[in-house]
Amino acid sequence: MNIEVExxxxxxxxxxxxxxxxxxLSVKPESFAAIDAEYQSANEEMQKLEQSLETMSKERxxxxxxxxxxxxxxxxxxxxxxxxxxxQQYAAAWKEIDATRKQVKELEDAVLKSMTDAEAVQxxxxxxxxxxxxxKARYDASxxxxxxxxxxxxxxxxxxxxxxxxxxxxxxxxxxxxFWRVAKHRGGVAVARVDGETCSGCxxxxxxxxxxxxxxxxxxxxxxxxxxxYPETTES
Numbered sequence: 369m370n371i372e373v374e375x376x377x378x379x380x381x382x383x384x385x386x387x388x389x390x391x392x393l394s395v396k397p398e399s400f401a402a403i404d405a406e407y408q409s410a411n412e413e414m415q416k417l418e419q420s421l422e423t424m425s426k427e428r429x430x431x432x433x434x435x436x437x438x439x440x441x442x443x444x445x446x447x448x449x450x451x452x453x454x455x456q457q458y459a460a461a462w463k464e465i466d467a468t469r470k471q472v473k474e475l476e477d478a479v480l481k482s483m484t485d486a487e488a489v490q491x492x493x494x495x496x497x498x499x500x501x502x503x504k505a506r507y508d509a510s511x512x513x514x515x516x517x518x519x520x521x522x523x524x525x526x527x528x529x530x531x532x533x534x535x536x537x538x539x540x541x542x543x544x545x546x547f548w549r550v551a552k553h554r555g556g557v558a559v560a561r562v563d564g565e566t567c568s569g570c571x572x573x574x575x576x577x578x579x580x581x582x583x584x585x586x587x588x589x590x591x592x593x594x595x596x597x598y599p600e601t602t603e604s
Contacts, residue, residue, distance in 0.1 A: 370585045372539055376547050377598045379535045380559035386528050387556050393521055400514045407507040410500060417493040428482040435475040442468045550594055562600040569595045
């Protein structure tokens with residue numbers, strides 16, 4: 369058996385175990401997943417309500433500004449009314465006043481509606497906030513309990529990472545680069561055992577010539593998936 373093939377096989381076992389443990393580290397237990405979903409949903413809803421209030425506030429400031437401008441215009445038109453010299457100018461001045469009054473009324477109604485809408489949204493936000501502290505406390509407690517339960521798993525990960533480093537130190541740089549290149553494109557699996565004259569990774573049949581090379585201890589790659597092949601008959 370080629371010693372480097374043996375080592376990359378050992379490396380593959382450790383890498384696969386690491387992947388499994390890291391997946392377990394990220395998987396939320398059912399007990400925490402439920403409170404997490406509730407917490408995230410409540411948090412997102414409050415953020416949306418806060419964003420709505422901010423949008424309403426900006427729009428109200430815009431309308432307030434426009435209302436002030438139109439009120440000033442109305443004062444100007446009303447002041448000009450006293451300076452008209454004939455009936456035609458008087459009628460034209462009143463037409464401008466009426467149009468501006470209508471616009472002022474529309475803007476006042478818009479401000480009132482904006483205030484009413486904002487009050488309704490603020491009420492919803494206050495209701496959500498009222499129960500959020502209790503929800504966050506339950507979330508924090510559940511999260512802490514989950515994280516505490518992972519201490520053994522984290523310790524196991526550290527042992528495996530140390531083992532990985534030790535194995536890699538005995539593999540040539542060229543083979544290590546090839547291992548990680550293949551692993552990147554093959555779901556983290558760079559080495560596949562030969563199983564019944566086929567590659568266990570992609571089920572491609574191993575040609576007799578390649579099988580003989582494996583028996584001679586040579587490094588052989590699968591013609592189907594490019595994984596490094598590990599002989600079926602050799603035990604790890």
